[in-house]
Amino acid sequence: ANVNATWSEDVSKLYDPQTIADIVRRGFATAFGDTDTKDLLEFFNSSLGRQIVALELGARRAMDDDTVEAAAREVYLKTFGTDDPKLKLVEDYIITNDLIEFNVIGALQANLMFFRGLGQGKALEMAEDEMTSEVWAQETDIRHETQEWLYSYLLMAFQPLSIDQLSAYLDLSKTPEGQILNKALFAGYDAMYSDVSFGLGLAMARQMNSQDL
Numbered sequence: 001a002n003v004n005a006t007w008s009e010d011v012s013k014l015y016d017p018q019t020i021a022d023i024v025r026r027g028f029a030t031a032f033g034d035t036d037t038k039d040l041l042e043f044f045n046s047s048l049g050r051q052i053v054a055l056e057l058g059a060r061r062a063m064d065d066d067t068v069e070a071a072a073r074e075v076y077l078k079t080f081g082t083d084d085p086k087l088k089l090v091e092d093y094i095i096t097n098d099l100i101e102f103n104v105i106g107a108l109q110a111n112l113m114f115f116r117g118l119g120q121g122k123a124l125e126m127a128e129d130e131m132t133s134e135v136w137a138q139e140t141d142i143r144h145e146t147q148e149w150l151y152s153y154l155l156m157a158f159q160p161l162s163i164d165q166l167s168a169y170l171d172l173s174k175t176p177e178g179q180i181l182n183k184a185l186f187a188g189y190d191a192m193y194s195d196v197s198f199g200l201g202l203a204m205a206r207q208m209n210s211q212d213l
Contacts, residue, residue, distance in 0.1 A: 006210070010203035014196050023195055028188035035180045043172050048165055059157035063149075072152040079155065089166045090154045096173045097182045103146045104139065106190045110197040111135045117201020123208045 013019075043049045062068045079087050094100060115131040118124035126134070158166055172178045 007207050014199040023192040024188035027191035028184045031184035031187035055157045072156040076152040102186045104143050107142050110193040113194045113197040114201040117198040118205050121202045121205020123205030
């Protein structure tokens, strides 16, 4: 039982909301630098900007429910390949912000960090290049999964927006400031996922080693 207690303790430390928020903020601030925020703030403080943030957060939470996620995927798969104008805009938004690539790289990096954590915790005997090729073997699956999830999520999130409203958001994404904002958000989250994944690998190694004893 005390092994599980250690595990729970390790995991809750890793997922401490304050620690996680701090890592994301630091990564974001470093990447965002002294970029001019005037247009970004003007947009996100407008009623449309506030609505978009609320829709994105709401959809993100909703997608945690398997039933909702399955329904969202069904909508996407029905819409996929049609000339639905909203699908075109969502596709443009995904391409503009390189969302599939950023998410795939982030996931691969997190998986590699998990292996490194296991390795450092002496629960895995694997050279760095073996870890890398093991992680890269998952790339196609992760890419397919990421694409389907992103389209399903964004189609659901943006569903209440008009074509004009979505176009305005897309235009903001295409500005230099919008591009830096997007990269900075990924920098923050990637730093956090890497830290957490490495920590989980270490914690898992500790768990495995103590069970062996």
